[in-house]
Amino acid sequence: MSALLSHPGIAGPVLEEVDLPPVGSGDLRVEVIAAGVNPIDTWVAAGFGRDIFGLTGPVGLGWDLTGVVREVGTEVDGFHVGDVVAADLSNPAAPVGAHATETVLSAAAAALVPEGLDPVAAASIPLNAIAAAQAVDLLGAGEGRTLLVTGAAGAVGGYAVPLARRAGWLVTGLARDSDRGFVTGAGAVDVVTQVPSRAYDAVLDAAALQADALGAVRDGGRFVGVVGGDPLPPEREITTAAVQSHADGARLAELLALHVDGTLAVRVAGTVPLSDAATAYDKVAGGGQRGRWLLVP
Template identity: 30%
Template sequence: MRAITLSEYGGPDDLEPAEFPEPKVAPGEVLVRVRAAGVNPVDWKIAEGLLDALLEVRFPLVPGWDVAGVVEQVGLDVEEFSVGDEVMGYIRKDTVQLGAYAERVAASVRLLARRPAALSWEQAAGLPLAGLTAYQSLERVGVAAGETVLVHAAAGGVGSLGVQLAVARGARVIGTASERNHGFLRELGAEPVAYGDGLAERVRELAPEGVDAALDFVGGGVVDLSQELLRRRDRVASIADPEAVAKGGHYVWVRPDSVDLTVLADLADAGRLDVPVDRVLPLADAAEAWRYSRTGRARGKVVLTVD
């Protein structure tokens, strides 16, 4: 099968198209014919060796943890899905090697949910990792109706979903972003503020009594800034600052969860969650997708399609 591979740690220039062995389908797994694969910063961070201390990575490596496609084969003892079912998933495995940048991938049924009819293949591929990250961050700090939530990097792939999920809970959302993305945030239901110097003062103008919860999807010291604005310092969740726990908040490393993913799918089908897709590229242009992802300027998700 066709796949995008790395023979050793490297960057976009080291990605190579290659013929790769067909995946084996273990009991409890299904074989998915990939229609689209989401691109996430973690993909190129793994490739550069930045997570070597955390993850067991084996080469040759096929990157990619986000997938949307069609079940082509079911393994032994699989009752959850049948051949022909349309699925999506955050398919992180214990060993990082056989990912979604390929024509086919094997995935445990514990990592998959049915593709929402309301989402395109590209949107479905962009939802799992980012959507679960946003959802589990909201859960960690217990966002509820009537509360005010501060979302950092609100126009990005995770942030744009976090805004919508908080709005769907009945929360008021203040979102940080560059001014070019303020109209986009208003469309999602957030009140935008520009990031950078003076951010705390701009947030206080909108919420003089402080905010109830904060979600850090960018890093760079915003946990400390958020705690200046929070009514309770512990109600901040970060995906970018491992020191958040030591500071009295929460650090979130997203976990694959088919139940949580099904919640997101149901919200999408109910018209309460959209997946903004910034750029769609063919699988062969994975290197270009990585270069664009690295700029940090994507408004929503970057996705690869597989013919």
């Protein structure tokens, strides 16, 4: 089977033949239908992401996927051979990741792809939707309070807007004027193109502006960042937090269902064969994409 790997000292993904790790009692072996390319994949492939995660040897690339279950671990309930699933691997040290013809993943990270959702397009969903949902969880119930979502047309922000609105927030999106239609269509009551000062009860900083975005929070408000690690130091009695996104199959199932009922929108920038992964990696590394690039084995 084939997989994209990151090797120390080599800039860029390397496609090679590999052996799958054994299927554990709580695992699924999945034949990949499609896999999303995220910025984290390009960072690891370029090398500097390896330092962030302390990676020393070859590692598999790719976190998001959809696929067909080909083998089920002995202690797994709820999945069967032939099921179509989506998953967020969230494991930078995996020997084989989502960018492969087959992979092994924890059943706890997987969810069945519901009827009515295209299994190729669904590969764009897991990582970004879960990160956005977990960030909104940190905000708590909106109860009509005001929220600024930075990067509101981006991969995480584009999910955070409708999820925050669903949680009762009055959402304003920080985005380019050219993205106004998408952001308001997702549920924002307004769009701004610059960060205002002390204007909102809370900020969800999907664009990772950090201190610049913190300035938009009113005294005593709340700030949630998406940059891993410690949250920003609090100031002006603002409560700060940083989402530590993690795989959650049950939550993913809920998010997939919200795509079927139209609450959330599937956004695919394009698809390329696994053998042409460099094209998708270059697109994502260049930034400015609207939707996810997908690799199809």
